[in-house]
Each structure stands twice: as C-alpha cells, then as structure tokens.
Amino acid sequence: MRKKKPDIDRIFHALGDPSRRAILEKLSDGPVSVSRLAEPLAITLAAVVQHLQVLEESGLVRTEKLGRVRTCRIETAGLAAAEEWIRDRRSVWERGLDRLGDLLEEEE
Amino acid sequence: MRKKKPDIDRIFHALGDPSRRAILEKLSDGPVSVSRLAEPLAITLAAVVQHLQVLEESGLVRTEKLGRVRTCRIETAGLAAAEEWIRDRRSVWERGLDRLGDLLEEEE
DNA sequence: CGAATAGTCAAGCCTTCACTTAACTAAATG
DNA sequence: CATTTAGTTAAGTGAAGGCTTGACTATTCG
Numbered sequence: 001m002r003k004k005k006p007d008i009d010r011i012f013h014a015l016g017d018p019s020r021r022a023i024l025e026k027l028s029d030g031p032v033s034v035s036r037l038a039e040p041l042a043i044t045l046a047a048v049v050q051h052l053q054v055l056e057e058s059g060l061v062r063t064e065k066l067g068r069v070r071t072c073r074i075e076t077a078g079l080a081a082a083e084e085w086i087r088d089r090r091s092v093w094e095r096g097l098d099r100l101g102d103l104l105e106e107e108e
Numbered sequence: 109m110r111k112k113k114p115d116i117d118r119i120f121h122a123l124g125d126p127s128r129r130a131i132l133e134k135l136s137d138g139p140v141s142v143s144r145l146a147e148p149l150a151i152t153l154a155a156v157v158q159h160l161q162v163l164e165e166s167g168l169v170r171t172e173k174l175g176r177v178r179t180c181r182i183e184t185a186g187l188a189a190a191e192e193w194i195r196d197r198r199s200v201w202e203r204g205l206d207r208l209g210d211l212l213e214e215e216e
Numbered sequence: 217c218g219a220a221t222a223g224t225c226a227a228g229c230c231t232t233c234a235c236t237t238a239a240c241t242a243a244a245t246g
Numbered sequence: 247c248a249t250t251t252a253g254t255t256a257a258g259t260g261a262a263g264g265c266t267t268g269a270c271t272a273t274t275c276g
Binding site: 173 | 251252253254255
C-alpha cells in the first residue's frame, strides 16, 4: 500500500470551491500578488487570503512574500495528483468496458 | 461569456466529498447496486442515496432501476470534463514557464 | 515623518452540507 | 397473503464553510 499520497482529500476539497478555482485559473497565467488576485473577484481581500490558505495547505499553490507583497503561483504537483486520481478511475472503468456486459469478475 | 460548460461547478463540488469519491472508486470496478455500494461505507443507506443524487445531478454517475434494484455506473464524460479543466490549468502554466525562465527553485 | 499600500488576524454571521432517524412504497419470496 | 428486501423521502441536527467587518502590522512613498 502506498502511503505517500499528496493529500488527495485536501486537494479535492480545495478544488470544490468556485472562488478557489477562479484563483487557480488566474494563477495559471503566471504568478500574481494577493491584491491583484482579489481585484476581479467580488469578494474581500480577507476572503481571498483565506482561500489562499486553503490552497496552500492543499499544496495547489505556493506563495512567497517579498517586502509587503505576497506572490502566489500554481504548484503543478498538486494538480497532477488530482488529475491522476481522475484518470485512474476512468481507466479502470474503461478496462471494465472491455468485458462488454459480461458478469465475469476481474483478475490481476 | 461562454455558457457551454458541462457543469464544472457541480462536478468539482461532487468530487469534493470523500464519501462521494469512495463511491466513484467502487464504481470504477463496474456497476453496483445502491445497497452494495453502501456496505463498506460506515454511513446509512439514506446517506448513500443522497450522495448518489449529487453524483447523478453532476453527471458523474448514471443510474437505472430494474425491479427494486437501482444499478449505478460511472459516467466517464463527467470525469473527463474535470480532468480537462485540470489539464488546461496545468498546460497554460507550463507554457508560461517556457516564456519566462525566471527564478524558481523546487523545494524537495 | 505621516500617509497610503499590502496583508494579516480574529470574531461573528449565516448558509450549506453530510448525516441520522423514522415513516413509507414497491418488488421479490415463502 | 405476509414478510423480507431495496430503496425513497422528509424533517431535523450539528458542524463546517465562505464571507464580512474591523482592528492591527509591516512596508513603501511623498
């Protein structure tokens, strides 16, 4: 059993919120400061900071503070983990489809 | 502007819950009845039914009732949409990395 | 220096959410 | 027919979640 999971639980929880996904979308264009991130978002700076905390704890975002500006960037490893989880579910299922309605169980 | 989303919102919300992901994991081995789905899950049948509703409304699962048994199966299109969203974020980011070869250090 | 800028922290407020219990319907089985 | 099996629905509860306000800390600028 592999124990070294990049916290799939926190990752998917973080991805579950639309504001957080919006942040990631913005961030995928490149590193952005917190207030710049907040600008288009119809919510308070404070709220953005809270989302950022969740994103950082889940490993989806990395931030770094220089002077009074905190710069945020996407951490691809987190996204990759989520993508992998999904791909796994899909591929197992599609392998199952090869049976084409057969009631035989798997092997392996 | 673009309205043609396969309900990314509901999909990621659905994926955000661990019980729901457990259901999907089980389902990726092949179609299963509701009560069989509930068996390993430390929650009530009623709770499972509710999760199933969320999963079905999000398009991640399709169900079909024959007699008194409802059979559930994974709908790969939903998973594919989520996977695509993630891949998009990643690829845009990685493209950006090519342009700006700025300083970034991996920490472990 | 004083003022503006960029964040941070802590309560508190609602709303949403997962889950339970309990009462109920419909189909298979003895 | 009576019972068990499989699922459905409704109502309620407690906890978590997203967001706001407001007070506070650093840093940069005129």
